[in-house]
Amino acid sequence: MKTCLICGNPIDPFISFGKMPIANGFIRKEEFAREYFFEMKVAHCSQCNMVQLIDQPEREQMFNENYAFFSGTSKFMGQHFKEFADEIKSNIANKKDPFVVEIGSNDGIMLRNFKNDGIRHLGIEPSKNVALVAQKDGINTITEFFDKELARKIVEKEGHADAFIAANVMCHIPYFHSIIEGIDILLNEDGIIVFEEPYLGSVLEKTTYDQIYDEHVFLFSLHSISYAFEKHGFVLFDAVQQETHGGSMRYYLCRKNTREISDNVLALTKHEKEIGIEREQTYLNFRDHCEQAKVKLMGIIESVRAQGKRIVGYAATSKSTTIINYCGITDQHLDYICDTTPIKQGKFSPGAHIPVKPHDEFQKNYPDYALLFGYNHEKEIMGKEQKFGENGGKWIVYVPEITIK
Numbered sequence: 001m002k003t004c005l006i007c008g009n010p011i012d013p014f015i016s017f018g019k020m021p022i023a024n025g026f027i028r029k030e031e032f033a034r035e036y037f038f039e040m041k042v043a044h045c046s047q048c049n050m051v052q053l054i055d056q057p058e059r060e061q062m063f064n065e066n067y068a069f070f071s072g073t074s075k076f077m078g079q080h081f082k083e084f085a086d087e088i089k090s091n092i093a094n095k096k097d098p099f100v101v102e103i104g105s106n107d108g109i110m111l112r113n114f115k116n117d118g119i120r121h122l123g124i125e126p127s128k129n130v131a132l133v134a135q136k137d138g139i140n141t142i143t144e145f146f147d148k149e150l151a152r153k154i155v156e157k158e159g160h161a162d163a164f165i166a167a168n169v170m171c172h173i174p175y176f177h178s179i180i181e182g183i184d185i186l187l188n189e190d191g192i193i194v195f196e197e198p199y200l201g202s203v204l205e206k207t208t209y210d211q212i213y214d215e216h217v218f219l220f221s222l223h224s225i226s227y228a229f230e231k232h233g234f235v236l237f238d239a240v241q242q243e244t245h246g247g248s249m250r251y252y253l254c255r256k257n258t259r260e261i262s263d264n265v266l267a268l269t270k271h272e273k274e275i276g277i278e279r280e281q282t283y284l285n286f287r288d289h290c291e292q293a294k295v296k297l298m299g300i301i302e303s304v305r306a307q308g309k310r311i312v313g314y315a316a317t318s319k320s321t322t323i324i325n326y327c328g329i330t331d332q333h334l335d336y337i338c339d340t341t342p343i344k345q346g347k348f349s350p351g352a353h354i355p356v357k358p359h360d361e362f363q364k365n366y367p368d369y370a371l372l373f374g375y376n377h378e379k380e381i382m383g384k385e386q387k388f389g390e391n392g393g394k395w396i397v398y399v400p401e402i403t404i405k
């Protein structure tokens, strides 16, 4: 029997999505035969409420010198992280020579805002190709996995940090207690921890099951974050919902009794209880909703194909790997997926092996329908693709509802 990564309680999966590949493992033809798969099962821990994968691939299989996700591909996210950085800057403004540490800093999308102001910063980013983009821009970045041993080395070299920040990476790390211990070693007595990650509440409310893929070993809530951090003397003092990635939560933590707890924490914790995040039945309902969403999406795709219409996937997001492989979308349904990331282009999508092509291909020869895998970038994408609609093209969107527009 498996046990919870946070509290050690026995856990049982409430759903299996079947065999899944590495979500960002875009692949060449000659590598098809060696492609790695694992069974993607998800459990809810009844003791600490952490929702988690039962099995996860080794970290080096996902995060390495060929990592395919470059944060800077979205302009909207650039602006989002500028605002995130501004908030942190105002929080540490009273410090003399403040020091900010970010893990999962990727191509430097967040830290460039500190670098530009001459604020002491350090990015910790194990995927060497994305880290190199930041390093070339003069953003201090080390290519390591963060854990408590690394935290000790950083303190020896740079001293304690005033802010520990992260986005879309805390939920990737199964050795979560070592991360919190690392933060404890690293952080000043009155330092702050701020990170944002896909939110369990949004996943349940919108059935965005595509937030579940190999990298996302956890789906956090205020309940589970408080539980994990309180074991190490930290408290959640604020939480603010974000629209990014289809619904995220930004968590603010500090050492006990160093800051006032905001009303948000109480209100959101209460809301989590109301939507049933502590109840097993909620997860069984979620499982049914996933199944229904799959049937509905495939119904639309197949009826469009039966009319002889062409469909193209728009944006080869990590999330789309779950949708494609769970629903059974193949190259019989989609001609190709277009994406602006050079490292993905000319390769094939993980698992289903649908060709990935540059974005120009889409504009050169519009399909009848575009299946919007990048729904979290809907505004940005619709904004630049107005001509597609003007030429009679239609979008198939599946979040928050399955719609054709």
Ligand code: SAH
Pocket (backbone or CB within 6 Å): 063, 064, 067, 069, 071, 103, 104, 105, 106, 109, 124, 125, 126, 127, 130, 144, 145, 146, 147, 166, 167, 168, 169, 172, 173
């Ligand atoms: N923060 C960026 C990138 C998120 S992708 C954004 O929100 O857009 C997650 C990143 O975390 C990847 O670049 C991956 O290489 C990195 N990562 C994974 N495990 C890590 C660990 N243990 N320590 C630091 N970074 C890690």
Ligand code: TMP
Pocket (backbone or CB within 6 Å): 069, 073, 074, 075, 314, 315, 316, 317, 318, 319, 338, 339, 340, 341, 359, 374, 376, 377, 380, 381
């Ligand atoms: P994400 O959903 O994980 O942020 O991944 C975004 C992916 O979408 C990335 O591969 C780049 C791609 N993309 C496009 O192809 N066109 C766009 O206009 C945007 C914003 C993203």
Ligand code: ZN
Pocket (backbone or CB within 6 Å): 004, 005, 006, 007, 008, 009, 045, 046, 047, 048, 049, 050
């Ligand atoms: Zn638990």
